[in-house]
Amino acid sequence: MSEKLELISFKLCPFVQRAVIILNYKNVDFDVTYIDLSDPPDWFNTLSPLGKVPVLKVGDEVLFESSVIQEYLDEITPPCLMPSDPLVKAKNRAWIAFGGEMMMYVPQMMQAKTEEAFEEAKAGLIDKLSRLEVVHSAGTYFNGDDFALIDAAYAPLLMRLEIFEKLCGVSFLDSLPKIKRWADTLLAMPCVKESVVDELPQLYAGALQRTDGYLASLAF
Numbered sequence: 001m002s003e004k005l006e007l008i009s010f011k012l013c014p015f016v017q018r019a020v021i022i023l024n025y026k027n028v029d030f031d032v033t034y035i036d037l038s039d040p041p042d043w044f045n046t047l048s049p050l051g052k053v054p055v056l057k058v059g060d061e062v063l064f065e066s067s068v069i070q071e072y073l074d075e076i077t078p079p080c081l082m083p084s085d086p087l088v089k090a091k092n093r094a095w096i097a098f099g100g101e102m103m104m105y106v107p108q109m110m111q112a113k114t115e116e117a118f119e120e121a122k123a124g125l126i127d128k129l130s131r132l133e134v135v136h137s138a139g140t141y142f143n144g145d146d147f148a149l150i151d152a153a154y155a156p157l158l159m160r161l162e163i164f165e166k167l168c169g170v171s172f173l174d175s176l177p178k179i180k181r182w183a184d185t186l187l188a189m190p191c192v193k194e195s196v197v198d199e200l201p202q203l204y205a206g207a208l209q210r211t212d213g214y215l216a217s218l219a220f
């Protein structure tokens, strides 16, 4: 790899974190440029094809979509973190996409104004996580003994659930023993811990306070 990689990020973004975990895990040197998504600079609007983060700058080229960025990073740096069996690999891709869709429950739960709306969003999330519980290997990682791209893809969601548990005293994983053990393992890994800014819990606390929904009422 000739040029240093640069990720364009937003401090709260779980999708950027997917790529950072891969780069950390592989000890790849990279730059991160943070932007304010509520007031993005002009250069970002020109650079980002969909106006979203993450964007990965590779020389004069840019990549977008976190799952695509993850796979690109995996392909250009050893060791390979995708399963070699084509069928397992394809299934992992499908569950990674499912995890991306599940991320919408984070803002949905934060923005819920009433207990009913929050419980509805939480039930939707737990229903989705239950489907993942069924296909999880029950090993250390999703596929078994080896850390893979799919583990990096889910760690950001699991980290946000832990932040809400700590800030608001709600629990999400009580009925999901495999996911609970998986979350504990992933969130203890240095590549995951170091994939966010230190003040992430405080940033979420501030965002909750500004949103002033039901979750915020549990925290403050």
Ligand SMILES: N[C@@H](CCC(=O)N[C@@H](CS)C(=O)NCC(=O)O)C(=O)O
Residues within 6 Å of the ligand: 010, 012, 013, 014, 015, 037, 051, 052, 053, 054, 064, 065, 066, 067, 100
């Ligand atoms: N499917 C995209 C989702 C990326 C995404 O939604 N990023 C958010 C920040 S966490 C964003 O840039 N939102 C700005 C917008 O939608 O205008 C991916 O996986 O990269």
